Every structure is written in structure tokens, then in C-alpha cells.
Amino acid sequence: MRHARRGPRSRGFVAGIVIGALLLVSGGGVAAYFGIRMSLDGNMERIDAFADVDPSTRPSAPPVEGPTAPVNILVLGSDSRISAGDPSGWEAGAQRTDAIMLVHLAADRQTAAVISIPRDSWVPIPGYGEAKVNAAFSWGGPGLMIQTVENLTGVRIDHFAVTDFESFETLTDSLDGVEITVPDGNDGSVQQVMTGEEALVFARERYALANGDFGRVQRQQAWMRAILAKVSEDRTDLLKMSRFLEAVTRAVSVDEDFTFDTMQDLALSARDISGDDITFMTAPYSGTGRSADGQSIVVLDRATFDPLMEAVAKDDVPSFVEANPDAMDVLPTVVQ
Template sequence: MDNSRSTRHKKIKKKKRGLRRFFTILVLLVIAAGAYVYFQYKQGLSEALDGAGKEKAANYDFNGKLPDNGQINVLLLGSDSRGEKHSRTDSILIAHYNQNTHEPKLVSIMRDSYVDVPGHGKQKINAAFAFGGPELLRKTIEENFGININYYSIVDFKGFPKIVDTIAPDGIRVNVPHDMSSGIDMTLHKGEQTLHGKQLLGYVRFRHDNMSDFGRVQRQQEVLGKLKDKATEINNVVKLPKILGMTAPYIDTNIDTKTMLILGKDVITGQAKNVDKLRIPLDGTFENERIPGIGAVLAVDLEKNKAALQQFLSSSK
């Protein structure tokens, strides 16, 4: 009996030593991983700033309701002059993600859409940002289309090339439909080719052709979809802290860290499905008009577009 108890005691002591070693190794791995993440984040931040420093824009007031059904709507805005309270946003999108079905969706709203802006009457929808920032734009979308926006994210286009070159160092393959030069400080020649950061920015911003903003919106959706696909490549899992560091100076957002990690994890690990896209207004649901004091607008059939947008965001494949 004594020998039996002694043997059991030795086994218990050996098991405890093994557990201590395991937890010691685990703690060291966590510390090492934390140090790596911090270093990569700081490296990305340093590269984004080019060592010169950049003042991060202050967050806007925003009263979007928190998501309660696993479906997240982010008001995604593109701007060259982030932080200027009276500028109009260059691009207006709703990035939608269903955490239950892992379906990402992207809605582009034409900035010349003529809608009711609360407190300001009928205006182009991008004027709402100039009058009251992302909060008034959120109210405008809710009043006209019945969509609840949970968060906002304003992207400074100055950081776009750096972000692209980090996520897709080998570039993005696109088919340039015709020569592009006006308004983008470069010349892109017609044909299928691989574009890198600054070239890709020119590609998504060009609008001086017969398609005007419609072509620009189509190219923006194309490139965002391809960047999402590039982000799922295995090497970008390791790059994620650096990518976050590079984006930080160029994004003003109220998305909390937990939500950011949920979205980032699903994209990077490949859980998120292919991006489904929609443009508002739909073809055949608007007229080109000119309003005195406002200029050229898209007179939108709000009921048809409201129904189409709600159906698009609520449906599953």
C-alpha cells in the first residue's frame, strides 16, 4: 500500500511539473506573440507616416444604434480632406456584414442622388456630410432608405496607396477600359494590366468620361472586392498587425476593437464569402435633372430604391 501511495504521489508531482512547464511555455508564447504584434503594428504605423508624423482627426459625434441581430452596417466614406467640417465626401458606401452567414455586401450610393436632408430640405446626398458630418449623413440614409447604420469609417485617400501595396505587394489585375489621365495626375493606358498603389488610386478616382461617377463607382466596388480577396491570402494573416498600423493614421472611425477584430478575423481567415454588390440608384429608377442653386442631380425614385436596398441587405444567398 505504501509503495502504491508513493507511486501515485510521484505521478501527481510529475503531472504538476508538466502542467507548470506547459503554462510557462504558453505564457512565453503569448508574450512573444504580443511583442510581435506590437512591433509589427508600430512598424506599419511608422511606414504610413514616413517618419514625419500626422495628426489623427478627431472622431465625430455619431448616434448609430449598436447591432443586435449579428448584422453590421458601416458607413464607409472616402475623402481627400478628412477633418474639414465643410467638405463634401468623395465616396459614399455602406459596408454590410452578416456575422451569422458570413456574407459581406457593399452598397455604393451615388453622391449626386437628390434626397431629403433633415433640416436642410432637398439636397445632393453628399451635402449632408458637409452640413453635419457622418451623423447627418446617417440620419439622411435612415430617413430616405430606412436603413440603420451602426458605425462610420472615413478613409483618407492619401493612405490608400500604402494600404494597397501592403495587402497586395504584387499589385491588382484590372482591365482599364480606355486611356485615363484627366484629374488623376497620371496616365493609365487602355488594356489589361497590373496596377499598384498610386496607379490603383487613379483608376478608382477617374470620372472624366461618358460614364462619369457611374464608372468610378463600378471601379471602386471592383477594387474593394479584389482587395478583400487578397487579404485572405495566408501571408496577410501574418501581416495583419502591420496592415492595421498602416491604416490607423488614415482612418477616422468609431468601430470598437471587438467588432474590428470580428470583421478582420473573418476576412483574413477566409470565412467571409464573396462580396455581393449593389449601386443606388438602380438603373431605370432616376432621371438626370438640373436644380437652380444646386446643379446637376439624380432625381431618384426613392420608393423603388428603398425597397431594393432593404431587400438586398436582408436577403441571403
């Protein structure tokens, strides 16, 4: 049984952590950095991510019943972020996607969820048939990846972001390291302070893990959770936060409509979200297998995956997770 566990309590906006903690840590922080927002906005590479997405194939946007709407952000960790906006110049297989995450911010701005889709998940890719989900980014760039995820999940993507995990080294070091809870070897746990280099090694390991790539997904999430906690802890250190935000905005590429002002507005609207209100999880899967052509693949558990995605589309994730605790692979406090 996989029990739902939550991260340490800390103020902030989860989407910012997943795309490199791009958002500011509190309403007061937003005001403090207001004067340099144009500089920070200019640091980010822009992608016309939705240009090649056929509008007729897209899921409908949910109706807005309150002052705000739910927001869904597709976040990728790639081995090559630069020039992400020029998929026409790519060759198949030239860029890999090691992390694929769907970030959902609830309309009431009280909860958020980060759902990792294993990169080897065997899914339909428009125009290509069935393949590993990460092939979509390699073959067709942001547009094909967005279309693939929308077709798979039935969830409309509002924004897109891509970063590379090497950039997380710089982010971590700008915070003077982060604390990640790991086993102590005696059936207990210990807080281990990691530098950026150490955290990158931690997040990229999979061969030594009993659960392989699934364990690596959890390690990536644990690293992000640790950054969130450290940003919250140090949010009043303006010098450190300035250094951190400079590193963040240089580490990420985003869609053209995801401006710094848009992020600032989201941060303000979600300023009451705490670490206890954020759920990191892996998309439900039934195990691994082999494709017809012999590739090692992840088989999604569609009997659970589809209702979970329906809950995302309906902005009802907390209720679904609470009702299905045994079926949810939620990030634990201690990561192996």
C-alpha cells in the first residue's frame, strides 16, 4: 500500500518550484522585486509552444465559477533546453525529456498537485502511433508534447515550461544547498544537506534503486520539494532571493503568454498555499513491460489514471486522492 504523505509546511506557490521556483515566495516578496521584474522577465527564453497544436483537438477549458480559474502547466525537464522554441531544426532523438510533470493549481487557490508522468509511458502520439511519451518532445517539440499530453489526459494545458536539470545545480547552490530527507541506514531518516552537484547525482540515480525509474521520479520531486522549503525559509534574505531569482529565470523557457506578470498574479492569488496543501505524485501505473518492437516501457493503469485525470479536469484532485489512497503513488516524506 502506498500511503499519501505531505511535505513540510512552507509558504509559496508550487508551480514556481516545478519550473525552477520561478514564482516569488510571498506577496511581500512580489512587492520587493517589483522594480526588477522586467529584467527577470527578459531572462526567460520564449517559446511559441501552442503554435502547432490543432485547436479542434484540444480539451475544453473548464467553466469559471469563481473569481479565478484552475491552471494547468505542463513542465518538462530536458537534457537540452536551449533553442526549445525551434523544433523544426531538431532531429528525431536529438532531445530527450527526462521529466514530464503536470502541475495543477486549484481554482480556489487552496491546493495544488504535481503529477509526474513516467517518461517511458507507452501512449498514443498523434501522427506517430504508440510510443514512449517522451518521444513526442524529440519528434515534434513543445506542440506535439502538449497535444500528446492533452489527448492522453483530457486536461487542457494553459502554460508550458521546460528546463534542464543541470540548471537545478545553480538554483540549489544559489540557496547554499538544500536539505533532503533520506534513510539513515537504521530504519530511520536523516536530513542531508546537499550541494547542487550532490542533488543532481541524487536525482539522476536509478540503476541502484529498487524501483528504478519510478524511484528517480520521486527523487526529482523530493529535490523540488526541498527547494520549495528552502525558498520559504530564506524568503526574507533579499540578497539570496535576488541571486536565486536571477538563476531561476535564466534556467527556464516558457510559452509566450506565461509572462513574469502572469506568474506574479498567480503567486499572489496562491499566497495562502502551504507545503501541506501540495501533493506530489506519480501517475498511476500497473508496471513495466515490453512493446511489440522490444522496448522497455511503463504501462499506465488506465483504470485509475483516467479517473484521476478526470478529477484534474474537474478541479477535484484532493477529493479523488483522499478517496483512493491505496491507488495513489504520492511522494513520501523519506525518499529512498
